[in-house]
Amino acid sequence: MPCECKETGRLMHLILCLAHPRSLKMVRAKRWIMKKQFHGFPKNSDFELKTVDLPPLKNGEVLLEALFLSVDPYMRFSSNKLKDGDIMMGEQVARVVESKNPTFPVGTVVLVHAGWTTHSISDGQDLEKVLAEWPDSLPLSLALGTVGMPGITAYFGLFDICDLKGGETVLVSAAAGAVGIIVGQIAKLKGCRVVGSAGSDEKVEYLKKIGYDFAFNYKTVKSLEETLKKAAPDGYEIYFDNVGGEFKNTAIKQLKKFGRVAMCGAISVYNLTGQLPPGPSPEHVIYGEIRMEGFTFKRWQGEVKQKALKELLKWVLEGKIQYREYVIEGFDNMPAAFMGMLKGDNVGKAIVKM
Ligand SMILES: NC(=O)c1ccc[n+]([C@@H]2O[C@H](COP(=O)([O-])OP(=O)(O)OC[C@H]3O[C@@H](n4cnc5c(N)ncnc54)[C@H](OP(=O)(O)O)[C@@H]3O)[C@@H](O)[C@H]2O)c1
Missing domain, CATH: 3.40.50.720 (NAD(P)-binding Rossmann-like Domain)
Incomplete structure (x- = not known):
């Protein structure tokens, strides 16, 4: 569980944490923020890595841990909707690691637009489970690419x-x-x-x-x-x-x-x-x-979207569609992956693997 106390003084922090033992196990999320609105091609100095302590879960909420994060061209042009200091936007494949929501028990793999973050909390409304028929043989990252x-x-x-x-x-x-x-x-x-x-x-x-x-x-x-x-x-x-x-x-x-x-x-x-x-x-x-x-x-949601995803999955499994990914390891490399993709380093889908 994350630390509930907002105390920054060390001694008071310890006292408060001892009074609430569940709060001793803190969940820290790493996040990439857009420090400054991009001007032209993004630069390293436009991004900043931050650490945030997540609050404890409320009833109905789940704690998610990112498995794969997507970097996409739209992040460049949609970045003008962000304010300086906002988290970079983006979709990820995440696993539920703690749950107070029976629809998403621990272990459930979901898609979520949580942005460039290692962990996040959701009330379930914005979560989409990966297709139930997803085989173990297929990388889950494809849910951000060929079957996403x-x-x-x-x-x-x-x-x-x-x-x-x-x-x-x-x-x-x-x-x-x-x-x-x-x-x-x-x-x-x-x-x-x-x-x-x-x-x-x-x-x-x-x-x-x-x-x-x-x-x-x-x-x-x-x-x-x-x-x-x-x-x-x-x-x-x-x-x-x-x-x-x-x-x-x-x-x-x-x-x-x-x-x-x-x-x-x-x-x-x-x-x-x-x-x-x-x-x-x-x-x-x-x-x-x-x-x-x-x-x-x-534009395409609900049944029509699910039908298309199933057809894409079928084509991949039948070998009719080949997939290719350009995988960059490590959350700390998110900006490098994003800028590399904008420059054209990738063949196939650019993906960041945790
Ligand atoms: N409408 C929608 O719903 C929607 C959804 C997804 C994507 N998109 C759009 O579809 C396009 C492709 O997206 P993607 O996700 O498949 O990205 P992607 O093609 O995997 O990656 C971007 C590619 O763009 C190429 N590129 C970069 N600068 C270029 C330039 N000046 N001229 C020509 N090509 C350039 C690079 O390849 P090269 O080495 O070939 O230059 C780079 O690999 C983007 O414009 C994106 O915004 C739209």
Whole structure:
């Protein structure tokens, strides 16, 4: 149990703790806070590691210990909703280590948006159990990746936003990342031709290995436009946009009539401080009758989400979808993992392991 006494003087602290022996066993949480609003690319000095003593559990509450924490691009652009000194936001896979809530007994593994913290207390309202059918053979970290938020994003982005049909040509940017590798593999499963871009030759090789028909390093090609044309001379039905910016502007011009764009993310502009690249030409969008739709994974909840998670899990277990993770060990490395992911160190889902 955490220490209940708020006394900071050593002697008084000891007296109070002896009067309440349960409070002697203190639970200390380590937390990463955003010390200062990011300006441009985040820096080490923007983060600070803090230690907090957690209060004792009230009835209905559980104490959670993080097992895996996610670092995601949205943390960069959503950080402007944080105040200096707030805990960094984020989802984690955690285990219940103490419980006063019968729905979540000790040992239950849950997903929780507790932020960058080693321990947290929840009243259960914000907890989501991992799928009951999760096999021991599968890393629980996948609940933050292929069978979690990025998986859901890829799944609904393709099926609901892009109305994916077999035989179509699909272009995916940041294709070797958490969302991108799933997008490409689902599109292949459905009989599409898939073209992907990534920021290193190693990533390009990986994309080819998992079935991408054409993959290229966007950092080294002479002309993005020419490369996209070469990859699909007749154009694309779908562009799954993970990067936004100039790449998106160029990609949109290569869409066929009734082309669809899933505007999933715009990582190429998240760290820009000056003027943003201009948007797509309205003329092209209007006359091309292109549907561009912003969306977030949160739209799909309840049964429809559970059905998708089960399908993703099934595909993984059947070997139809390969997963890949980029695992960084140690909670103290959260900022390094986050900044590394923003720079592109990761192939697959970036994960921090406790
Ligand atoms: N709408 C939603 O609900 C939703 C949900 C999840 C993610 N997203 C968005 O989807 C995108 C991908 O997210 P993710 O979780 O799968 O991340 P991720 O792809 O695993 O990691 C980010 C990747 O972005 C690439 N990148 C970094 N700077 C870039 C730049 N200037 N230009 C092009 N690529 C750059 C890097 O790969 P390279 O080496 O290839 O450059 C890096 O590995 C992000 O934009 C994210 O915000 C949206």
